[in-house]
Amino acid sequence: MSSSEEDFSRNVFINCPFDPEYVPLLRSLLFTVIFVGYNPRIASERFDSGEARISKICDLIKCSRYSIHDISRIQSSRRGEYYRLNMPLELGIDIGCRLASKGILQSKTCLILEKDKYRYQKALSDLSNSDIKSHNNDPETLVFQVRNWFTELGLRNVPSATKIWERFNEFMADFFEARERDGYQDRDLEFMPVPEYMDFVKEWITENIRQVK
Amino acid sequence: MIVHGKILGRKRAREGLKMPKRSASSSPKTERVHVISRKDGWAVKKEGNTKASKLFDKKEAAVEGARKLSKGHDIIVHKKDGSIQKWERPEKKA
Numbered sequence: 001m002s003s004s005e006e007d008f009s010r011n012v013f014i015n016c017p018f019d020p021e022y023v024p025l026l027r028s029l030l031f032t033v034i035f036v037g038y039n040p041r042i043a044s045e046r047f048d049s050g051e052a053r054i055s056k057i058c059d060l061i062k063c064s065r066y067s068i069h070d071i072s073r074i075q076s077s078r079r080g081e082y083y084r085l086n087m088p089l090e091l092g093i094d095i096g097c098r099l100a101s102k103g104i105l106q107s108k109t110c111l112i113l114e115k116d117k118y119r120y121q122k123a124l125s126d127l128s129n130s131d132i133k134s135h136n137n138d139p140e141t142l143v144f145q146v147r148n149w150f151t152e153l154g155l156r157n158v159p160s161a162t163k164i165w166e167r168f169n170e171f172m173a174d175f176f177e178a179r180e181r182d183g184y185q186d187r188d189l190e191f192m193p194v195p196e197y198m199d200f201v202k203e204w205i206t207e208n209i210r211q212v213k
Numbered sequence: 214m215i216v217h218g219k220i221l222g223r224k225r226a227r228e229g230l231k232m233p234k235r236s237a238s239s240s241p242k243t244e245r246v247h248v249i250s251r252k253d254g255w256a257v258k259k260e261g262n263t264k265a266s267k268l269f270d271k272k273e274a275a276v277e278g279a280r281k282l283s284k285g286h287d288i289i290v291h292k293k294d295g296s297i298q299k300w301e302r303p304e305k306k307a
Contacts (some may be wrong), residue, residue: 024294139294140250162251165295169249170260172295174242 007039008104013064014042015090017073020190026028027197028139029068031168032146035209036158036199038066044194050169056098057090067094068146069111072137074114074123088124111149140165171204244286246279248272250293257282 016026033040041060043053043136061067065119069091073084091112098108111134116122121128133149135142144161159167178200179189245260255275256265257281266282269275272290279288280301288301 024296028295051289140252166247166249166258166265169247169291169295172291173245173247173289173297173300176297177300 005104007062009065010037010039011041011060011064011066012038013060013067013094014040015067015094016042016070017084017087018044021077022070022073023190025070025135025137025142026194027051027172028143028165029070029146030194030198031171031201032143032164033068034198035164035167036147036150036155038150040198045059045198046195047193052165057058058093061090061094061097062105064178065104065108067091067108068113069094069110070113070135071120072113072115072135074120109153111146113145118181139168143168167209170208171201174189174204174208175200229234244283246283246286246288248275248288248290250291250295 014029014030014033016022018026030040030042041064043057043060046056048056069087070131071086071087071091076083091110094110097105098110112120112127112130114132114134115137117132117134120132135144135145143165146162147158147164176189242260247258247260249252249256249258249265251265251268253266254268254270255272255302257267257269257275258265258278267278269278276288276290279290283303287303288299289297290299290301292298
Protein backbone atom coordinates (compact mmCIF):
# COMPACT_ATOMS: atom_id res chain seq x y z
CA MET A 1 0.00 0.00 0.00
CA SER A 2 1.45 3.39 -0.98
CA SER A 3 1.75 6.12 1.63
CA SER A 4 -1.02 8.14 -0.02
CA GLU A 5 -3.33 5.08 0.05
CA GLU A 6 -2.37 4.48 3.66
CA ASP A 7 -3.16 8.11 4.51
CA PHE A 8 -6.45 7.80 2.64
CA SER A 9 -7.46 4.74 4.63
CA ARG A 10 -6.67 6.48 7.94
CA ASN A 11 -8.12 9.91 7.20
CA VAL A 12 -11.51 10.86 8.62
CA PHE A 13 -13.13 13.99 7.22
CA ILE A 14 -14.95 15.82 10.03
CA ASN A 15 -17.91 17.93 8.90
CA CYS A 16 -19.35 19.72 11.91
CA PRO A 17 -20.38 23.13 13.30
CA PHE A 18 -17.73 25.45 14.72
CA ASP A 19 -19.87 27.44 17.16
CA PRO A 20 -18.96 27.69 20.88
CA GLU A 21 -21.87 25.43 21.88
CA TYR A 22 -20.39 22.63 19.78
CA VAL A 23 -16.87 22.85 21.26
CA PRO A 24 -17.46 20.17 23.98
CA LEU A 25 -18.79 17.77 21.32
CA LEU A 26 -15.97 18.57 18.91
CA ARG A 27 -13.36 17.94 21.59
CA SER A 28 -14.71 14.50 22.46
CA LEU A 29 -15.19 13.67 18.77
CA LEU A 30 -11.61 14.53 17.81
CA PHE A 31 -10.27 12.69 20.87
CA THR A 32 -12.19 9.51 20.00
CA VAL A 33 -11.09 9.49 16.35
CA ILE A 34 -7.44 9.94 17.31
CA PHE A 35 -7.75 7.44 20.20
CA VAL A 36 -8.90 4.63 17.91
CA GLY A 37 -5.97 5.29 15.59
CA TYR A 38 -7.38 7.49 12.83
CA ASN A 39 -6.47 10.93 11.56
CA PRO A 40 -9.13 13.66 11.67
CA ARG A 41 -9.18 16.04 8.71
CA ILE A 42 -11.16 19.17 9.30
CA ALA A 43 -11.65 22.42 7.41
CA SER A 44 -10.20 24.44 10.29
CA GLU A 45 -6.96 22.39 10.28
CA ARG A 46 -5.32 25.07 8.12
CA PHE A 47 -6.08 28.70 7.59
CA ASP A 48 -5.18 30.40 4.33
CA SER A 49 -7.21 33.43 3.35
CA GLY A 50 -6.09 32.90 -0.25
CA GLU A 51 -7.58 29.39 -0.43
CA ALA A 52 -11.20 28.97 -1.48
CA ARG A 53 -12.98 27.17 1.36
CA ILE A 54 -15.01 24.90 -0.89
CA SER A 55 -11.83 23.79 -2.71
CA LYS A 56 -10.22 22.94 0.62
CA ILE A 57 -13.29 20.95 1.68
CA CYS A 58 -13.33 19.01 -1.60
CA ASP A 59 -9.63 18.23 -1.17
CA LEU A 60 -10.25 16.94 2.36
CA ILE A 61 -13.18 14.81 1.18
CA LYS A 62 -11.13 13.29 -1.65
CA CYS A 63 -8.22 12.36 0.62
CA SER A 64 -10.40 10.75 3.33
CA ARG A 65 -11.85 7.25 3.18
CA TYR A 66 -14.04 7.96 6.18
CA SER A 67 -16.29 10.91 6.97
CA ILE A 68 -18.26 11.96 10.01
CA HIS A 69 -21.03 14.44 9.28
CA ASP A 70 -22.79 16.08 12.19
CA ILE A 71 -26.00 17.63 10.90
CA SER A 72 -27.39 18.41 14.36
CA ARG A 73 -27.64 22.12 13.53
CA ILE A 74 -30.20 21.73 10.77
CA GLN A 75 -32.67 23.48 13.09
CA SER A 76 -32.04 26.99 14.33
CA SER A 77 -31.93 27.23 18.11
CA ARG A 78 -33.62 30.60 18.59
CA ARG A 79 -35.84 33.03 16.77
CA GLY A 80 -34.00 34.96 14.07
CA GLU A 81 -31.07 32.52 13.86
CA TYR A 82 -30.44 30.85 10.51
CA TYR A 83 -30.16 27.12 10.39
CA ARG A 84 -26.86 25.84 9.04
CA LEU A 85 -26.60 24.62 5.48
CA ASN A 86 -22.84 23.99 5.32
CA MET A 87 -23.05 20.57 6.91
CA PRO A 88 -25.76 19.18 4.56
CA LEU A 89 -23.89 20.72 1.60
CA GLU A 90 -20.63 19.01 2.54
CA LEU A 91 -22.47 15.75 3.23
CA GLY A 92 -23.89 15.99 -0.30
CA ILE A 93 -20.45 16.59 -1.80
CA ASP A 94 -19.09 13.58 0.08
CA ILE A 95 -21.87 11.24 -1.06
CA GLY A 96 -21.58 12.62 -4.61
CA CYS A 97 -17.84 12.01 -4.59
CA ARG A 98 -18.41 8.38 -3.64
CA LEU A 99 -21.18 7.76 -6.17
CA ALA A 100 -19.64 9.61 -9.11
CA SER A 101 -16.08 8.38 -8.72
CA LYS A 102 -14.23 5.28 -9.77
CA GLY A 103 -11.53 3.35 -7.98
CA ILE A 104 -10.54 3.94 -4.40
CA LEU A 105 -13.06 6.74 -3.80
CA GLN A 106 -15.90 4.20 -4.15
CA SER A 107 -14.73 2.69 -0.87
CA LYS A 108 -15.60 5.86 1.01
CA THR A 109 -17.77 5.32 4.10
CA CYS A 110 -19.57 7.86 6.24
CA LEU A 111 -21.29 8.26 9.57
CA ILE A 112 -24.10 10.79 9.87
CA LEU A 113 -24.73 12.15 13.35
CA GLU A 114 -27.82 14.03 14.47
CA LYS A 115 -29.16 15.30 17.78
CA ASP A 116 -32.31 13.15 17.64
CA LYS A 117 -32.87 9.92 15.80
CA TYR A 118 -35.63 10.88 13.39
CA ARG A 119 -35.66 14.69 13.25
CA TYR A 120 -33.46 14.84 10.12
CA GLN A 121 -36.12 13.05 8.06
CA LYS A 122 -38.23 16.21 8.07
CA ALA A 123 -35.44 18.38 6.67
CA LEU A 124 -33.47 15.83 4.63
CA SER A 125 -36.05 13.31 3.49
CA ASP A 126 -33.69 12.00 0.79
CA LEU A 127 -31.77 10.40 3.65
CA SER A 128 -34.84 8.67 5.07
CA ASN A 129 -33.56 5.20 4.23
CA SER A 130 -30.09 5.87 5.59
CA ASP A 131 -28.81 4.71 8.96
CA ILE A 132 -27.74 7.54 11.16
CA LYS A 133 -26.74 7.80 14.82
CA SER A 134 -27.92 10.35 17.37
CA HIS A 135 -25.90 11.96 20.18
CA ASN A 136 -28.50 14.16 21.91
CA ASN A 137 -25.87 16.91 22.19
CA ASP A 138 -24.13 14.76 24.79
CA PRO A 139 -20.33 14.27 24.45
CA GLU A 140 -20.43 10.89 26.22
CA THR A 141 -23.07 9.56 23.82
CA LEU A 142 -21.07 10.91 20.91
CA VAL A 143 -18.00 8.96 22.07
CA PHE A 144 -20.11 5.79 22.23
CA GLN A 145 -21.56 6.31 18.77
CA VAL A 146 -18.28 7.11 17.05
CA ARG A 147 -16.35 4.29 18.74
CA ASN A 148 -19.08 1.77 17.95
CA TRP A 149 -19.24 2.94 14.32
CA PHE A 150 -15.54 2.14 13.88
CA THR A 151 -16.05 -1.33 15.34
CA GLU A 152 -19.06 -1.87 13.06
CA LEU A 153 -16.68 -1.14 10.17
CA GLY A 154 -14.43 -3.95 11.39
CA LEU A 155 -12.03 -2.24 13.77
CA ARG A 156 -11.02 -4.66 16.53
CA ASN A 157 -8.98 -4.62 19.75
CA VAL A 158 -10.21 -1.18 20.59
CA PRO A 159 -11.09 -0.32 24.20
CA SER A 160 -14.74 -0.05 25.19
CA ALA A 161 -16.56 3.24 24.76
CA THR A 162 -16.72 3.58 28.56
CA LYS A 163 -12.96 3.28 28.76
CA ILE A 164 -12.46 5.88 26.01
CA TRP A 165 -14.85 8.26 27.79
CA GLU A 166 -12.91 7.81 31.04
CA ARG A 167 -9.65 8.42 29.21
CA PHE A 168 -11.09 11.55 27.65
CA ASN A 169 -11.91 12.86 31.14
CA GLU A 170 -8.38 12.09 32.32
CA PHE A 171 -7.02 13.85 29.24
CA MET A 172 -9.12 16.92 30.02
CA ALA A 173 -7.61 17.09 33.51
CA ASP A 174 -4.06 16.95 32.13
CA PHE A 175 -4.98 19.33 29.32
CA PHE A 176 -6.32 22.02 31.62
CA GLU A 177 -3.54 21.58 34.16
CA ALA A 178 -0.75 21.75 31.56
CA ARG A 179 -2.29 24.72 29.76
CA GLU A 180 -2.69 26.57 33.05
CA ARG A 181 0.95 25.84 33.88
CA ASP A 182 1.91 27.22 30.46
CA GLY A 183 0.08 30.46 31.21
CA TYR A 184 -3.03 29.90 29.10
CA GLN A 185 -6.01 32.01 30.08
CA ASP A 186 -9.69 31.22 29.64
CA ARG A 187 -9.92 32.97 26.28
CA ASP A 188 -6.79 31.16 25.01
CA LEU A 189 -8.67 27.91 25.57
CA GLU A 190 -11.94 29.24 24.26
CA PHE A 191 -10.41 30.28 20.97
CA MET A 192 -7.75 27.58 20.75
CA PRO A 193 -7.26 26.62 17.10
CA VAL A 194 -8.30 23.07 16.26
CA PRO A 195 -4.82 22.00 15.03
CA GLU A 196 -3.30 23.06 18.35
CA TYR A 197 -5.89 21.04 20.29
CA MET A 198 -5.34 18.01 18.04
CA ASP A 199 -1.58 18.20 18.63
CA PHE A 200 -2.22 18.12 22.39
CA VAL A 201 -4.47 15.09 22.00
CA LYS A 202 -1.94 13.22 19.85
CA GLU A 203 0.89 14.00 22.24
CA TRP A 204 -1.15 12.88 25.27
CA ILE A 205 -2.26 9.63 23.63
CA THR A 206 1.30 8.83 22.59
CA GLU A 207 2.51 9.39 26.14
CA ASN A 208 -0.36 7.85 28.08
CA ILE A 209 -2.28 5.34 26.01
CA ARG A 210 -0.32 3.57 23.35
CA GLN A 211 1.80 1.68 25.89
CA VAL A 212 -1.21 0.91 28.10
CA LYS A 213 -3.71 -0.17 25.44
CA MET B 214 -37.84 29.68 10.38
CA ILE B 215 -38.00 26.66 12.63
CA VAL B 216 -37.30 27.33 16.28
CA HIS B 217 -36.95 24.52 18.78
CA GLY B 218 -36.60 24.43 22.55
CA LYS B 219 -33.81 25.51 24.84
CA ILE B 220 -30.21 24.63 24.13
CA LEU B 221 -27.10 25.77 25.92
CA GLY B 222 -26.55 29.49 25.53
CA ARG B 223 -23.16 30.87 24.47
CA LYS B 224 -22.36 32.12 27.95
CA ARG B 225 -23.09 28.77 29.56
CA ALA B 226 -21.17 26.90 26.89
CA ARG B 227 -18.17 29.13 27.53
CA GLU B 228 -18.31 28.33 31.25
CA GLY B 229 -17.41 24.75 30.38
CA LEU B 230 -14.10 25.99 29.01
CA LYS B 231 -13.00 27.95 32.05
CA MET B 232 -10.06 26.73 34.03
CA PRO B 233 -10.77 25.96 37.65
CA LYS B 234 -8.85 27.92 40.26
CA ARG B 235 -6.59 25.78 42.37
CA SER B 236 -3.27 25.67 44.15
CA ALA B 237 0.05 24.92 42.50
CA SER B 238 0.87 21.47 43.90
CA SER B 239 -0.63 18.25 42.59
CA SER B 240 -0.75 14.53 43.36
CA PRO B 241 1.02 12.01 41.16
CA LYS B 242 -1.30 11.09 38.28
CA THR B 243 -1.78 7.54 39.47
CA GLU B 244 -3.16 8.75 42.82
CA ARG B 245 -5.76 11.15 41.43
CA VAL B 246 -9.43 10.33 41.82
CA HIS B 247 -11.93 11.42 39.16
CA VAL B 248 -15.68 11.96 39.42
CA ILE B 249 -16.93 11.24 35.91
CA SER B 250 -20.35 11.49 34.30
CA ARG B 251 -21.91 8.22 33.20
CA LYS B 252 -25.15 7.60 31.40
CA ASP B 253 -26.55 5.99 34.53
CA GLY B 254 -25.10 8.38 37.11
CA TRP B 255 -21.65 9.40 38.33
CA ALA B 256 -18.59 7.18 38.58
CA VAL B 257 -15.70 7.50 41.00
CA LYS B 258 -12.52 6.26 39.42
CA LYS B 259 -8.96 6.23 40.63
CA GLU B 260 -6.57 6.98 37.79
CA GLY B 261 -4.74 3.88 36.60
CA ASN B 262 -7.43 1.48 37.81
CA THR B 263 -9.12 -0.48 35.06
CA LYS B 264 -12.61 -0.04 36.48
CA ALA B 265 -14.52 2.61 38.35
CA SER B 266 -14.57 2.05 42.12
CA LYS B 267 -18.22 2.90 42.58
CA LEU B 268 -21.26 4.33 40.83
CA PHE B 269 -23.60 6.89 42.36
CA ASP B 270 -26.97 8.28 41.31
CA LYS B 271 -26.16 11.81 42.50
CA LYS B 272 -23.06 13.83 41.81
CA GLU B 273 -22.84 15.13 45.40
CA ALA B 274 -22.77 11.55 46.70
CA ALA B 275 -20.07 10.68 44.16
CA VAL B 276 -17.91 13.59 45.33
CA GLU B 277 -18.31 12.41 48.93
CA GLY B 278 -17.38 8.89 47.83
CA ALA B 279 -14.31 10.27 46.07
CA ARG B 280 -13.21 12.08 49.23
CA LYS B 281 -13.31 8.83 51.18
CA LEU B 282 -11.33 7.00 48.47
CA SER B 283 -8.76 9.71 47.77
CA LYS B 284 -6.83 9.34 51.06
CA GLY B 285 -5.40 12.81 50.82
CA HIS B 286 -4.84 12.95 47.07
CA ASP B 287 -6.32 15.17 44.38
CA ILE B 288 -10.00 14.87 43.49
CA ILE B 289 -11.02 16.05 40.04
CA VAL B 290 -14.72 16.65 39.60
CA HIS B 291 -15.76 16.71 35.95
CA LYS B 292 -18.75 18.28 34.28
CA LYS B 293 -21.04 16.25 32.04
CA ASP B 294 -18.96 17.28 29.01
CA GLY B 295 -15.70 16.04 30.58
CA SER B 296 -14.29 19.47 31.38
CA ILE B 297 -13.23 20.35 34.93
CA GLN B 298 -15.76 21.69 37.43
CA LYS B 299 -13.60 21.52 40.52
CA TRP B 300 -10.11 20.38 41.46
CA GLU B 301 -9.70 19.57 45.14
CA ARG B 302 -6.16 19.38 46.41
CA PRO B 303 -5.24 18.35 49.95
CA GLU B 304 -3.76 21.00 52.20
CA LYS B 305 0.00 20.67 52.41
CA LYS B 306 1.28 20.07 55.96
CA ALA B 307 3.76 22.71 57.13
